[in-house]
Amino acid sequence: MDYRVAVLMGSPTDSDKMAPAATTLERYGIEADVRIMSAHRSPDLVSEFVSGARAAGYQAIICGAGMAAHLAGAAAAHTTLPVVGVPLSGSAINGWDSLLATVQMPKGIPVATVAVDGSMNAALLVVQMLAVFDSNLVLQLEEHRAEMVPK
Amino acid sequence: MDYRVAVLMGSPTDSDKMAPAATTLERYGIEADVRIMSAHRSPDLVSEFVSGARAAGYQAIICGAGMAAHLAGAAAAHTTLPVVGVPLSGSAINGWDSLLATVQMPKGIPVATVAVDGSMNAALLVVQMLAVFDSNLVLQLEEHRAEMVPK
Amino acid sequence: MDYRVAVLMGSPTDSDKMAPAATTLERYGIEADVRIMSAHRSPDLVSEFVSGARAAGYQAIICGAGMAAHLAGAAAAHTTLPVVGVPLSGSAINGWDSLLATVQMPKGIPVATVAVDGSMNAALLVVQMLAVFDSNLVLQLEEHRAEMVPK
Amino acid sequence: MDYRVAVLMGSPTDSDKMAPAATTLERYGIEADVRIMSAHRSPDLVSEFVSGARAAGYQAIICGAGMAAHLAGAAAAHTTLPVVGVPLSGSAINGWDSLLATVQMPKGIPVATVAVDGSMNAALLVVQMLAVFDSNLVLQLEEHRAEMVPK
Amino acid sequence: MDYRVAVLMGSPTDSDKMAPAATTLERYGIEADVRIMSAHRSPDLVSEFVSGARAAGYQAIICGAGMAAHLAGAAAAHTTLPVVGVPLSGSAINGWDSLLATVQMPKGIPVATVAVDGSMNAALLVVQMLAVFDSNLVLQLEEHRAEMVPK
Amino acid sequence: MDYRVAVLMGSPTDSDKMAPAATTLERYGIEADVRIMSAHRSPDLVSEFVSGARAAGYQAIICGAGMAAHLAGAAAAHTTLPVVGVPLSGSAINGWDSLLATVQMPKGIPVATVAVDGSMNAALLVVQMLAVFDSNLVLQLEEHRAEMVPK
C-alpha cells in the first residue's frame, strides 16, 4: 500500500527543525508532503487542506509550530485523522510556550505530542501507527531500532 | 453610537469566570453578545462568526479559554478587529498553559492578552479602545476608576 | 475487526483518572484491557507484557503515570506498537513532572503524549489511529465530535 | 485623520527590540513618537507624560520593558488611553519576569500584553484599535496580512 | 529614638497577609503606619506619600502586593529610603508573578525582597536595618531569635 | 562616620558578577571588604566571620552565590546585621535556583534579596540603609539617581 503523510509547518523558518520528519518518513517509503501553512496567517488554507486530507489519501498529519503553537490543534479540529504535534523552540520562553500550547488540548480533540523539536519522532510515531496493520513496516521499525542502539 | 462586543468562550463551564466581561461592558452601555464556541470543537463556527463580525457591527471580540487556549488566536486569525484574550485557569498546569497559548502569538496576528482570569479587565480594555473616539466613555472610565481607588 | 487496547497505570490510585480511557474505548466497541503495572515497582512485568503485546493482539498501549512518569517511555522502549502517554497530576510539582517525563523522549522512541490527566483523549487518539483503516470508526468519531460541540 | 502613538521604553538599550513598533506604525501613516523614560528611574516623567497624553493628541501608548517590567502598568495607571505592553527578554529569568510583570495587572487597570519581544504586534494591535473607526486602515491591514501569508 | 515605618498594601484584601509586619514592628516599639494604596489604582497617592516619607519621619517602607506587584518598585522609584517588598500569593500564577515583579528591579532602584507572603520577615529586615545604629534593638533581635529556635 | 561592608561570594569565578557591588560602595566612600568564602566548602569560615562582623565594625553583609545559593541564608543565620543576597545565574536552571534558594527564607531570618545578578543594586540597598541616619549619603544617592535617568 502507498502511504501519504502531510508535514505542515507555520513558517519557512521552521524547515530545518522539521526536515527530519520528511527524511524519516521517506526512509520507510512513505510519501511526505511538506507544506507551509499557518494557523494564524493562513487559517483558511489550514482548515481547507486538513478537512480534505482524508479524502485526498493522507493517513496522518504532522504539524510543527513554535510560540503559541496552534497549528496542530487547528489541524486536529478539522479532521479525525491522527495529528502529531511537534512543539518548536526558538522564542524567549524557549519551548515551554509551544509545548503547552500543543499538548494541553481539551477533551475531544487530541494531539499526539512529541518532544520539543522532536520532528524525527513525529515521523516514527506515524510509522508505528501505520505499522499496526502492516507487518512490513514492523520489520523496518525493528531494523531501524537495532541501528539506533547506542554503542 | 451603539457598541457591540462579542464575548466568546470555549465551554459553558467558563461562564462564571467570563461573566465579569459582560457585566462590565453593560455598565458602559455596551451590548455584550455572549456566545459559546470552541476553536477545537466548533472551529467552523468560530471562523464563520469572527470573519463576519465587523460586517455584523461588532467593534471588538473578547475570548476566554483554558488549557491550550487557541480561541483568541483563532479569532484573531479571522478578523482585523481587536481581539482580547483572557487565559483561564483550571487545569493542572494552572494558568501557565492558557497564558502562554494566548499571549505568545506570532508576528502579524496580535492578541491583546490580559491577566489569567482577568475577564473584567478584558472588558475595560475594550471600553478604553472605544473611548479613543468617544469622550463620553472617557468620563465613565474616569468615574469607574475613581470608584475603584482602594480605601 | 476486533480491536484490543491495553490501558496500563502505575498504581491502583490512578484508576479514577484513567477510567475515561476505558469508557471511551468501549463506546467505540474496542476492548480495553486495564492493568496495573509499574515501570519502577514491577518493571519486568511491564517489559514482558509490552514485548508480547503485538503478538497478543493489541493494537496500541495507553499508559498513565504521575511524578517521574516512566511507564509510557518504558513501554515504548519494548514495542513498536503506538504508545500513548497520559501524564497524571497529583504531586507537589503538579503535572509538570509527569508531563516532561512523558513527552521529552529521546530520538527513536516516541510517546504520543496527551494533556495532563487527558485519559479520554488518549483513547480518542487510539481510535483515530485505528480509524485510518476503518471507515466505520470514522463515522463513529464524527458522531462523537458532533455530540461534543459546546452549546 | 492624523494619528499619534507614543512608543515608550525604559532604556536606550531596548531600542533595537522596540524598533519594529515604530516602523510598523509608520507603514500605516501613523506618527510614532519614540521616547525613553523609565517607570523606576524617571517615574515623574512617565506620570506627567502619560497623564497628558490624551490631551496631547495621542490615541494609544506602547510600552516596552524588561525584568520587573512596570512601564506599561505605570502608564496604564495614569491614563484611560489603551496601553499595550511589550515584555522584553534579556535577563537571566529570560522573558518570564517581564511577561508576568506586564500581563498580571489587577482589576481595573488593564494592559494589552503581546508576546515577549513582540513589538511589531504591539503596533498592529494599535492599528487594529484605530481601524475600528477607520475603514482605510482596515484595507491596509488586510493588504498587510495578505503579504504575511507564509509561502 | 522613635521609629516610624510605613506598611503599604495595594488592597484591603491583603490585610491578613500583611498583618504580621505591623505586629512584628510593634513588638520592637516601632510605629507601624498601615495604609492602603495601589500603584495602579491610586498611583498619585503612592508617589505623593512616598516622596514625602523621609521628611515625614519614616525610616523605611514595606510594600505588599500580589500579581504584577508594582507597589514596592513604584515606592522605590520615589524615595531613597529602603523599600522592602513582600510578594503576595493568591493568583493562578501563585506567587511567581508577584515574586518576579518585585525582585527583578533594574539597576539603580533596588527593592529588598523577602519570601512570598513573608511579611513578618519584612518587618524583621527593617528592624535589622535600624539596629545597625541602635544597640538596644540588637538586644531585642537576639532575644527574639532565641525564642524562635525550634524545639 | 566610616562605613564597612563585607562583600562575600562563594567562588572566585563569581568575581566579575559581584564587582559592581564593591565599585558602587566605593563611589559612596564606603569600604568594601571583598572575601571569597563558601557556605558549603568553607562553612566554618562563614559562621566565624559573620558571627564577628558586627563587633568587627561592619554595618551590612552582601552575599553573592549561584545554584543552591545558601551563602546569604547562612550569613543571615549568624548575625542580626542586614544581609543582602544576590542570586547569581550560570547553571542550567539559570537563575531560578539561586533566586528561590536566596529569597524563600523561613520566618525569623530575612535576606534582603535583589535581582538575579543584581550586585550593583545590592550595594545601593546598603547605601540606602546607611543613609537613613546620614543625610550626606542621601544627597549622594539623589545625585546618583539623577545621573541614572535614561535619555
Add this chain to the structure above:
Amino acid sequence: MDYRVAVLMGSPTDSDKMAPAATTLERYGIEADVRIMSAHRSPDLVSEFVSGARAAGYQAIICGAGMAAHLAGAAAAHTTLPVVGVPLSGSAINGWDSLLATVQMPKGIPVATVAVDGSMNAALLVVQMLAVFDSNLVLQLEEHRAEMVPK
C-alpha cells in the same frame, strides 16, 4: 551490626511529612534519631551535631526542609557522611523552591536528593547504602519491594 541514622527537620511542623523516614528505618531495625534543628534558626546546633555525627556512630543523615531548604546542604557542608535531602512542599512556590535549594549543590558537596515530600524514599536510600555491605538488609529490601508491587 547496629545502625543509627539521624533524621533532621527544620521545624516541628515538618513532623508529619518526615514521619515515614523514621517508620521505614525502623522496619529495617535501624535506629532513627529524629531531631528538630534549623539551618537558619539554630545553625550552630546543626554544625555541632553534624560535625560530630560520624564519631557519634551515625552512618547517614536525612534532612527534610521546605522553602529555601538549606538544611541538607548545611549538613553536607559539615560532614563526609552521606546526606539525603527531602525537599518539603508547603509554600506558595510549592516544592519548586525546596527542590532547587536542595538538589543544586555546588561541586564538592553533594546532597542525595529525593522527590518532594519523599521521606520514605530517603530512608530506603539509606538502607540501600547500608545494604552494600550487609546481605541481610539486601534480603529485607527485596522482601519489601515484593510487597510494594502494585496489584
Add this chain to the structure above:
Amino acid sequence: MDYRVAVLMGSPTDSDKMAPAATTLERYGIEADVRIMSAHRSPDLVSEFVSGARAAGYQAIICGAGMAAHLAGAAAAHTTLPVVGVPLSGSAINGWDSLLATVQMPKGIPVATVAVDGSMNAALLVVQMLAVFDSNLVLQLEEHRAEMVPK
C-alpha cells in the same frame, strides 16, 4: 578492599558531561566502569546489566541522562544497590525535564539525585557511601574537601 562502580549514560554524546564521574572515582582508587546504554534504545541491556550488578561486584550505579531521563529510574527498578542520578542539560527545556524525570521517583524506588550536570558530585556521593565503612576513604574525602576550599 576493591570497589567497582558502574557509570552509565544513555548516549555517547553524554561523555563529556559524565567524564568527571569517572575521574573523581579514580582519584579515590575506585574502578569506574563506564558504559553506554539507554533506558529507551537498549532497555534489555540496562535491565540485564543492572540486575546482575550486585553479583558482579558493583557497589553503586551512577546514571547520567537528559530529557525524559529514565536511565536512573530504570536502573533503580532493577537493583537494590544505590543508584545515583545525574540529570543532564542540553534540550530546549534545559535541565528542567531531566531533573524532574530523575528526582520525582515514586515511593519504594529511590534515586539519589544530584544537581543538573553534577557528575563529579555523583561520584563523591558514592565515595561518601563507601566511606561509611572505610576510614581510609574518609581521610581521602577530608583531604579532597580541604583542597576545594575556595581562596
